[in-house]
Each structure stands twice: as C-alpha cells, then as structure tokens.
C-alpha cells in the first residue's frame with residue numbers, strides 16, 4: 001500500500017494519464033486532465049492531473065506563485081487552459097468538459113482571490129447572486145440571514161460592502177460561494193485576512209459542508225490551516241503537482257527522514273558552536289541536501305535544541321545511514337556526554353513535508 | 369465603481385453651481401437701474417390673444433362702416449376665435465427721440481406711396497424723413513424700456529412656426545409725460561412738412577390731439593405701460609389732456625365717435641400689456657372683444673404633474689429604504 | 695400533456711432570462727445614485743443654461759421661436775450624453791474583471807447574459823437621464839413660448855437616443871479591453887471629446903471639402919439641427935465657408951438625417967460585435 005502511494009507520486013511527477021481509483025465505487029465529480037496553462041513562455045500550471053471524488057475535501061497546497069489560483073481560475077472559466085481538459089459532473093450525472101454550454105453542470109461555488117464586490121449592501125449583493133442563480137425565492141432571505149449570522153456579519157447586513165474590512169469581505173466571499181447550496185465548492189485561500197477565530201469558524205464550516213456531502217476543493221499556501229480538514233492534499237509547486245495523497249501517507253513518507261538524538265547533559269555553551277559544526281561536517285555525507293533547515297543559526301542538517309538537550313537530524317532516509325550516523329554521534333559524545341536515546345519521531349510536522357516536497361522539485365530556471 | 373462621482377465630485381459640482389449663480393445674480397442686479405417712479409412689469413415669455421366677440425352688424429353701425437377690425441388690429445382679427453401671439457424676447461434700456469416715434473408710433477413710412485411720387489418728390493420727402501434731418505431738429509431723447517418681440521398676427525388656424533414679424537419692438541416710456549413731448553414734436557414736425565406736402569399736392573400728415581394719439585397707441589398693439597399702472601395711466605391722460613378718457617384701476621376707458629358713439633375699454637395685465645380690449649356701444653352691449661388666452665395654466669398643470677410624479681418617486685424610494693433598514 | 699410541455703418551455707425561457715432580468719434590476723439599483731446625480735445635473739444644467747440666463751438677465755434675448763430655443767438648449771445634450779455614457783457604461787465589462795465580482799459567481803451562467811443585463815440596465819438609466827433633460831427643456835419651452843411642443847423635438851429625442859446608444863456601445867467596446875473603470879472613463883471621455891475634435895480638424899485641414907461623415911461629433915449635430923424649420927436638403931446648405939484673409943475653412947452645420955442614423959447604427963453594431971469578441975477571449 002505504501003509503495004503504491006509512492007509510486008503514484010512518482011507517476012504524477014512524470015505526468016502519466018489520469019488517476020483511477022479502481023473498485024472504490026466513488027463517483028468522480030471533477031477531473032483535471034493534463035491541465036496546462038502558459039503565460040507566454042512561462043508555464044504557470046504544468047500538466048496537472050487531479051481526480052476529485054464526490055464528498056472529498058481536497059487541499060491544493062503550494063507556496064506563493066505555485067499556480068493554485070491559476071488552476072482554480074481555469075476551473076471557473078476565467079482563464080482558458082493552454083492545453084488539457086477540465087471535466088465536471090453535470091445534472092445528468094455524467095462528466096462533461098467545460099465549454100460554452102455549461103448550464104447543465106451541477107452548481108458551483110467559487111471564491112477566487114479577494115473579491116471586491118459591487119458598491120452595494122451585503123444583503124443586496126447576496127440576494128442578487130442567489131436570484132440570478134435561480135435560488136428559491138422564498139428561502140433566499142432566511143438563507144442569507146443564516147449565513148450572515150454564521151459568519152458574524154449579520155450586524156452589517158445593510159451596510160455597503162465597500163466599507164467592510166478585508167476579513168469581512170473575505171467572509172462575504174465565502175458566504176457568496178456557498179450561498180446557493182452548490183455541490184462543488186472551490187475556495188482559493190479562504191483564510192486570508194481572517195482572525196484566528198474566523199479561521200476556526202471556516203474550518204468548522206468546511207466540516208459542516210463535508211457532513212452535507214459537498215465536494216470541496218481548497219487552495220492554500222498555509223498547509224497547517226487546512227490539513228486537519230482535508231481528506232487529501234495535493235502539493236503543487238512551480239505549476240506541477242509534487243504529491244497528491246492523504247495526509248497520513250504523506251507524513252509517513254517524511255517521518256523516515258528525521259532522527260532524534262537525546263543527550264544526557266547539555267552541551268556547554270562555549271563548545272556549542274564548534275561541536276555542532278563538527279557534527280555537521282561529519283554528517284555531511286548523509287545529509288538530505290534537499291532540505292534547508294529552517295533555523296537561522298544553522299545552515300546544516302543538524303538542529304540542536306538547547307532546552308531539551310537534543311538534536312534533530314535530517315538525513316537521506318537510507319536504512320544503513322541510520323546506523324552510521326549513530327556511530328558518529330556515539331564517538332562524538334563518548335568522553336564528556338552521553339546519548340540516552342536515538343529514535344525516529346512518531347509524528348512529524350506536516351509543514352516539513354510541505355517544505356521538503358517543494359524543495360525536492362528543482363526550482364525552475366527563469367523562463368520555465 | 370466610478371470613484372470620480374463620489375462625495376468629492378458632488379461638492380465640486382455644487383461649488384460650480386454656486387459660483388455660476390452668483391455670477392448670474394450679479395449680472396442681473398445691475399442691469400435694471402430703474403427710473404425713480406416707474407418700473408417695467410413686462411416679463412419675457414409668450415402671450416396669446418384671442419378675438420372673443422365680434423358683432424359685425426353692430427360694428428358697421430356703430431364703429432366704422434368702411435373699415436373692419438382687421439384694418440385696426442391686423443390679421444384675421446375680424447373672425448371670432450382668431451388668435452395672435454407675441455413672444456417677448458428681452459427688455460433693455462434705450463433712448464427714443466422723435467425719429468424712433470415717427471417710425472414706430474406714427475408709422476409715417478406707410479404714408480409715402482412711392483408709386484404716386486416722382487423722383488424729386490420722393491427725394492424731397494425722404495430727406496425730411498431722414499434720421500439726420502429729424503435728429504438735427506428734434507434731438508431730445510426720452511428714456512424707454514424696449515422689449516424686443518416676435519409676433520404672430522391674428523389667425524384662425526394653428527400658428528405658423530415662424531413669426532409674421534421678427535424684431536417687433538414694444539416701447540415702455542419711463543415717464544408718461546414723454547408721450548406728450550413726442551406728440552408735440554410730431555405735430556411740429558408734421559406742420560412743418562405739411563405746407564411743403566400741400567405744395568406738392570400730397571395728402572398731408574394728420575395733426576393729432578391727445579385722444580387721437582391715445583387711440584393710435586391702443587390700436588398700434590404695442591402700447592405697454594409701467595408699474596404702478598394706475599398712476600401711469602392717470603398721468604398719461606392728464607398730460608395728453610384727453611377729455612374722453614378715464615382710468616379705473618388698470619383699465620383705460622375711452623369714449624369715441626365713429627358712426628355712433630362707442631366705448632373702448634382697455635385692460636392692462638399685470639405685465640403692463642393690453643390684456644383685453646372691449647368695444648361697447650353706449651348701451652353697454654359688446655361689439656368687439658379681444659382677450660388674453662391663458663396658456664400659463666397649461667404650464668402650471670404640466671409642471672405640477674411632473675413635479676408631483678418626481679416627488680412621488682422619491683417618496684416611494686425613501687419608504688423602501690426605510691423598510692430595508694428595519 | 696401539452697400543457698406540461700408548454701410549462702416546460704416557459705420554464706426554460708424563464709431560466710434563460712432570469713440572469714438577464716436579475717442583473718438588469720440589480721444594475722438599476724446599483725447605478726441608481728449615479729442616475730439621480732445625473733438627472734439632477736441634467737435638469738440643473740437645463741435650468742442653468744436655458745432658463746436662468748433668460749430669466750435673470752433682462753437684456754439677454756430669448757430665441758425667436760420654441761424650435762430655436764430647443765435648438766440652442768440641446769447643444770449641451772451631447773456633453774451630457776458623453777459624460778453619462780462614460781460613467782454608466784465604463785464598468786460594464788472591465789469592472790467584472792477588476793473587481794473580480796460577477797463571473798466568479800457564475801461560471802455556469804453565460805457571461806454574455808450578465809453583460810446584456812448590465813448594458814440594458816445602464817441604458818435604461820441613461821435614457822432616463824436624457825429624457826429628464828428633454829422633459830425639463832420641453833417644460834421650459836412651454837413656459838417661454840406656450841403652446842404644444844414642436845413635433846421635431848420628438849425627432850430630436852429619437853436621434854439623441856440613437857446617439858446615446860452609439861456612444862454607449864463605443865464605451866462598452868473600450869470597457870471590454872481596458873483594465874480599470876477609471877481608466878476607461880478617462881480614455882473614452884478624452885477620445886470622445888478631444889481626440890474626435892482633433893481628428894476632425896486635422897481632416898478638415900487636409901481635405902477642406904470633405905464631409906467628416908465618419909465622425910460621431912459631426913453626426914451628433916443633427917440632434918439640435920433637426921429642429922431647424924427647413925432642414926437643408928441640398929449639400930451646399932449643410933455647411934458654411936469661413937474666410938479670414940487667405941484662410942479658408944468649411945464648417946459643417948449638420949449631417950444628413952439618413953447619414954447620421956446610419957453612422958450611429960454602424961457604430962453601435964461594430965462596437966458591440968468587437969466588444970463581444972474581445973469579451974469572449976478576455977481572461978482574468
């Protein structure tokens with residue numbers, strides 16, 4: 001199973017055909033097929049293949065400029081793909097390519113970038129959106145009130161949206177995207193500009209929507225924000241899908257490349273720098289060169305935590321390396337200190353995976 | 369959306385309005401430095417007159433056997449229902465001397481029948497009539513408010529689009545006594561000319577007394593007075609020394625003799641124009657009547673309806689707003 | 695059975711028209727304030743330019759006839775139409791992109807329907823503004839001259855509407871490729887007011903005899919010139935030659951009626967078609 005997943009990642013990287021989830025009996029609601037978008041010679045989205053099943057919540061995660069918004073805009077038909085196809089479920093229950101005639105598609109909800117909205121009140125705008133999408137007339141008012149209350153905007157129901165703060169407008173955008181009970185909800189960075197409480201509310205909302213069986217597609221550059229609500233994460237970098245899997249599988253993949261080493265006594269302050277430098281040098285050979293350790297004082301693959309007197313070592317993940325690293329460390333602390341434990345962590349920060357996945361992929365050179 | 373139109377823009381627009389209106393008010397405030405006692409009441413705009421009554425038989429018996437009303441009042445004024453129209457275009461201050469009066473009041477040019485005269489006669493006559501000659505002898509000028517108008521003669525059908533007469537002038541003398549001065553000057557001028565005319569064998573210019581002049585003014589259709597009307601009229605009659613005339617309020621009552629005695633009542637509107645003219649026989653029966661046709665009421669109705677509907681729309685919107693807010 | 699089919703058909707039409715209608719109504723609401731401002735402005739300008747100068751300055755003579763009065767009063771309508779069209783129509787397409795509003799919500803709804811709704815809404819309001827101008831001037835015409843309104847005034851209104859549609863299509867065309875609303879407003883106003891004039895005078899300098907039939911400015915003269923009692927039928931009555939010393943210049947008084955109407959319609963059709971094509975190809 002595990003190797004299966006890894007294979008799949010490899011497959012995606014080399015961009016082989018659509019992913020099939022054979023025998024699961026799940027219905028595909030959206031499929032991106034070899035989706036590519038070029039701006040001039042610059043490839044913003046490079047041959048993406050994603051299959052979204054009914055009821056799934058998928059996080060599209062990548063750093064700034066990875067191509068998330070571009071992908072979503074293509075789904076919203078705000079951009080034309082350079083090549084590739086987007087297939088979406090229609091009312092007849094079949095997949096249908098996006099083209100000029102889309103009135104038979106299932107309802108979509110979109111939140112793209114930061115919407116600015118018209119210079120009207122929240123109520124007027126939402127009512128217009130609902131009416132024009134033929135939402136039942138009798139239910140509109142209660143639906144709007146319900147959503148405004150949910151997002152604590154009810155007080156401003158009759159205020160001009162232009163006077164709203166950034167976060168309030170973002171909330172309006174989210175309300176707008178789920179207003180007409182769409183089957184597929186596509187959110188681009190829903191948490192931008194929101195306070196922590198509102199972020200939690202958004203996660204709660206997403207969970208609510210999941211319960212209702214909605215299919216959700218969320219883009220974000222903040223992995224931890226959405227990781228707990230997503231069934232699957234698609235990591236995207238430089239326009240390519242670097243990984244597409246469940247969170248557990250992704251984590252497992254990374255855990256294997258991290259080691260913890262606990263010392264008995266702290267390293268004396270005066271020796272600290274030289275010791276770490278030395279270890280770094282010695283472990284140079286085993287280091288995972290793709291990882292840039294995110295601590296300012298050390299630019300190597302060993303990180304020392306003075307309070308807990310332990311090391312975190314990022315290495316290439318090879319089984320034989322582990323033993324050799326232990327030997328090196330043992331000899332290092334033989335005389336004046338002692339290693340009391342040497343282990344692989346049970347959990348790993350997902351952020352780390354994210355970072356790693358992205359760094360694994362070589363940065364593109366200038367023009368793409 | 370259209371940020372240019374926001375509050376700032378509104379402020380700027382209102383400032384512009386303010387400046388413009390100040391300029392306009394400034395312009396108008398110094399334009400009418402009025403005479404001490406009288407002021408013009410005439411406003412720009414259009415007035416329509418209508419022949420309301422005409423008893424042809426009585427007219428012939430009482431007023432004039434030969435001439436019909438259209439000889440006095442022009443156009444189709446001998447038909448009941450015929451309407452005339454005058455648009456007052458502006459009002460400005462000028463000075464009139466005898467020459468202007470000769471042309472506009474006494475209509476001397478119409479006395480000259482060019483076909484009946486030979487070259488030398490015509491030359492002689494025209495030199496008497498020339499502006500230089502008249503101005504040299506009668507240089508005295510009289511202050512007048514002059515209204516430039518266009519005018520449509522009496523007509524039974526719809527008015528033509530273009531007027532029968534453009535740049536038709538209504539003078540309002542700032543003092544009624546100027547009429548007397550002009551009449552005296554005219555009589556002097558006519559006397560001087562008439563001897564020559566008699567020598568030439570041409571019919572002389574008539575010498576007019578106060579009553580004749582008043583009748584001439586009234587039938588000219590351009591006689592307009594200044595406020596206060598009653599005082600203006602009273603002074604005028606007094607100065608002209610017309611025995612047959614009297615003033616009642618804004619109405620001038622003239623006794624005249626045609627085939628028989630008859631009475632002419634001329635009422636002046638609040639603008640100082642002749643708004644109605646009634647000719648009665650001495651029994652008080654109306655022979656002929658011209659009245660002002662009130663189109664102002666239509667304007668009032670139209671603008672009233674429009675204002676009301678705009679106000680209605682605004683109120684409806686306001687109500688709706690309130691409803692929303694609740 | 696038949697009834698059901700009929701109902702279904704009705705339902706279909708209803709669904710197809712719904713986005714247009716709701717957008718139309720929303721546009722009316724959205725631009726309502728602008729409409730009020732422009733209407734007040736239109737009426738104030740009528741009063742300011744065609745009433746107060748006559749009412750307040752006794753010296754200043756009224757034109758001879760109602761038609762003359764309308765003719766002089768209507769000169770401002772061109773400016774009003776240009777400004778109004780630029781403000782009402784500039785956002786029609788480009789605001790959807792710059793403010794990322796409409797289309798986000800409607801990937802399933804045909805985006806043309808939204809623009810058609812917006813266009814019709816803005817057009818309705820602008821017609822209202824123009825009508826307010828004509829009504830105000832008409833009432834003043836009755837006030838000064840009495841009587842019924844000259845029938846040619848209604849023709850003038852019709853031509854003014856055609857001109858409005860041509861100008862608004864022109865603005866819509868610009869809105870289809872410009873980036874921001876304000877830029878569209880500035881550009882179209884510049885083009886319609888200044889550039890047009892410059893081009894016209896250049897053409898006149900180069901080809902003094904040539905009638906600038908292509909020009910919106912030239913054709914817009916018909917709006918007021920149609921009020922002239924005897925509309926010139928001969929070519930040589932439609933211009934005046936000015937001569938200072940050795941400088942010769944031809945001033946065109948009016949286009950022909952058919953010519954102006956054709957040009958207005960051509961502008962409308964071409965601008966809208968090009969706008970539609972650009973809009974179809976435009977990406978966010």
Ligand SMILES: Nc1ncnc2c1ncn2[C@@H]1O[C@H](COP(=O)(O)OP(=O)(O)OP(=O)(O)O)[C@@H](O)[C@H]1O
Nearest residue numbers: 039044062063064065066067068069070071221978
């Ligand atoms: N219209 C455009 N023309 C040219 N390049 C573009 C255009 N839109 C996006 N790009 C480029 O495409 C790349 C992907 O942009 P995109 O907006 O999809 O990133 P993103 O993943 O949404 O980033 P963020 O997290 O900052 O929102 C960027 O490098 C950007 O410069």
Ligand SMILES: [Mg+2]
Nearest residue numbers: 068069070188
């Ligand atoms: Mg983005």
